[in-house]
C-alpha cells in the first residue's frame with residue numbers, strides 16, 4: 299500500500315498595522331492612601347505625578363497631525379484640575395472620611411483603591427469620552443514607578 303502524503307500549502311498574509319502616536323504629558327499632585335496596604339502606603343501621603351496621555355491614529359489629518367497637542371491638554375486639563383489635582387483620593391470605605399467631613403476637608407471618594415493603576419484608567423476613560431482615540435495613559439507615581447492603562 300502506498301502512503302500518500304498530502305502537503306497543504308497555506309497562504310500566509312502578514313498584516314502590519316502602522317499607527318501614529320502622540321503623547322502629551324501633564325503634571326499634578328494628590329494625596330491618598332491605600333487603606334489595606336501592608337506597608338507604608340497605608341499612611342496618609344502624597345505624590346507629585348506625571349501622566350502621559352498617548353493618542354493614536356492610523357492616518358494623519360490634513361495638517362499632518364494625529365491631533366494638536368493643545369487639544370489633548372485641553373481635554374485632560376479640566377478633569378485633572380477639578381477632580382484630581384491637590385485633592386485627597388480615597389477608597390469610598392476609608393475610615394478617615396468621617397474625620398475629613400467633620401473638618402470640612404476636601405476629598406474624592408472612589409469605588410476602587412486610589413492606585414496609580416486606577417488613576418491612569420480614570421484619565422484614560424475621561425479622554426476617551428472626549429472623543430479621542432486613546433492609545434494608553436501612563437501615570438508616573440514616582441520617577442521610577444509607573445502604571446499604564448490601555449484598551450485593546
Ligand SMILES: [Zn+2]
Pocket residue numbers: 330331339343344345
Ligand atoms: Zn502613594
